[in-house]
Amino acid sequence: MELQTRSKLAVVFVVSAIAAASVWFYFDRILVAHQVADAVAHDRPRGNLSDLYPRWLGARELLLHGRNPYSDDVTMEIQEGYYGRRLDASRPNDPKDQQGFAYPVYVVFLLAPLIGLPFHTVQILFYWALIGLSGLSVWLWLRAVNWRLQTIGMVICAGLVMGSIPAVQGIKLQQLTLLVSALLAGSAACVASGWLFCGGVLLALGTIKPQLAWLLGVWLLIWTLADWRGRRRFLYGFGFMMAVLLAGARVMLRGWVWMFAQSLAQYHRYTQNASVLDQLVPWWRGGQLLALLAVIACLPWLWKSRVAKIDSREFGDAIALLMALTVLIVPMYAPYNQVLLLPAALLLVRDRNVLISKSTAWLLVFVAGALALCWQWITSLALSAVYELVSPAWAISGWKWPFFTTFALPVLVFVLMLELARMRYQRSLIVRQQE
Numbered sequence: 001m002e003l004q005t006r007s008k009l010a011v012v013f014v015v016s017a018i019a020a021a022s023v024w025f026y027f028d029r030i031l032v033a034h035q036v037a038d039a040v041a042h043d044r045p046r047g048n049l050s051d052l053y054p055r056w057l058g059a060r061e062l063l064l065h066g067r068n069p070y071s072d073d074v075t076m077e078i079q080e081g082y083y084g085r086r087l088d089a090s091r092p093n094d095p096k097d098q099q100g101f102a103y104p105v106y107v108v109f110l111l112a113p114l115i116g117l118p119f120h121t122v123q124i125l126f127y128w129a130l131i132g133l134s135g136l137s138v139w140l141w142l143r144a145v146n147w148r149l150q151t152i153g154m155v156i157c158a159g160l161v162m163g164s165i166p167a168v169q170g171i172k173l174q175q176l177t178l179l180v181s182a183l184l185a186g187s188a189a190c191v192a193s194g195w196l197f198c199g200g201v202l203l204a205l206g207t208i209k210p211q212l213a214w215l216l217g218v219w220l221l222i223w224t225l226a227d228w229r230g231r232r233r234f235l236y237g238f239g240f241m242m243a244v245l246l247a248g249a250r251v252m253l254r255g256w257v258w259m260f261a262q263s264l265a266q267y268h269r270y271t272q273n274a275s276v277l278d279q280l281v282p283w284w285r286g287g288q289l290l291a292l293l294a295v296i297a298c299l300p301w302l303w304k305s306r307v308a309k310i311d312s313r314e315f316g317d318a319i320a321l322l323m324a325l326t327v328l329i330v331p332m333y334a335p336y337n338q339v340l341l342l343p344a345a346l347l348l349v350r351d352r353n354v355l356i357s358k359s360t361a362w363l364l365v366f367v368a369g370a371l372a373l374c375w376q377w378i379t380s381l382a383l384s385a386v387y388e389l390v391s392p393a394w395a396i397s398g399w400k401w402p403f404f405t406t407f408a409l410p411v412l413v414f415v416l417m418l419e420l421a422r423m424r425y426q427r428s429l430i431v432r433q434q435e
Helices: 002-042 052-065 072-082 107-114 119-144 151-162 165-173 176-192 196-206 210-225 228-252 256-271 276-280 286-307 313-329 335-350 352-356 360-389 392-397 408-434
Strands: none
Touching: 002 151, 002 165, 002 360, 002 392, 052 072, 052 107, 052 119, 107 119, 107 228, 119 151, 119 165, 119 176, 119 335, 151 165, 151 335, 165 176, 165 335, 176 196, 176 210, 176 313, 176 335, 196 210, 196 228, 210 228, 210 286, 210 313, 228 256, 276 286, 276 313, 276 408, 286 313, 286 408, 313 335, 313 408, 335 352, 335 360, 335 408, 352 360, 352 408, 360 392, 360 408
16 A cells, blocks of 8 residues: 555656646746747847846945935836846837836845845846745745645645746746745744744745735734734734834935835836736726625634634634735736745645535536646646647747636635635534534
8 A cells, every 4th residue: 555655656746747847848948939039029128037136236226336226217227237228118119117126125135145246146046046945935835834744745846836837937037026925934834833023024024025915914913913922922023123124224215115105106007017806807997896805705704713823724724815815916917926825725735625525516616726726737748748749839839828827726726715714614613612
């Protein structure tokens, strides 16, 4: 029996490794080839295209030369590196994203160790750091949701995550979302392990992308207040680190909050960013209405779970649901944000029998969610095979295929996670009543 189990695990390991490798092949040979050809055809500039570069250059100019990273002249210099030249409004095919420094100014403190290095060296270091953080986040989220997975299972999960479209896109673009995801995972893991002060510190660092951290932060604050004597160290850690960051930011650049708000407003104006729901229902503010309904649907259960103990499944459910809700309503639908779906995906895999045994309808929803998740690997593998065995041109022409479930996956994961959390809470109430 043990030999059969090992054989099955070996097969799963090999299949998952091939699937993960196919996503990297798809990005390197198919997606990038399409983007380069499209840029040439439309005379679009292509520089280093690193999302780290605007933040790195802004940090360098502020810390070394005392220049305002939100200023127009720094933005022009960022464009020269990011795109290879300054954007020209008279060219209709030029990108709309001005690549301004649209981050809280205290992000410069995290990047300070890198500002003395050439950016090419920074790119290499950050590239490998993001790969490592993507794998580490699996272990951290497993700790956060209290799942003690075997080593081989953890390796398989880490391989699939590092070979998923959200992670690979984030690594290729050098997106700080992957760093923030690891910080949030570290915060949740520390809290779940009883290291509350450390959890608060990591959450504060995660606010370099406040739109990704605020839901988790608000709920953990409410969770802390529900048992102040036992949980107050979390707020101490968060408050301490935020005080350090905000005090340092004020010393470095007075009035930065207003500048950041202006930069953020400009960013949303010229990129016209929208949430996953806005993309699915773009008329009559339908996406915003659905986002409000999603939040309202979560509120009763999240309020009840504020008393959850750190070793309970309700605590892990709350963390996973908050991350799924964040991906659903955050005003940016970029696939790399979907790395935050990982804790929900882990719980849905672990506790799938709770859902699929309820009814045929929920079985079908679960199957749809599983297909939406696996679609990236199925299509990447198919396109890679076509590229090598049939025609590179045919494969490149199908570059959109792996992104077909970009909007469906967050919705399905959220719906499944909400139902799982609700069912589990009801069962826990029945058990308590029987006791």
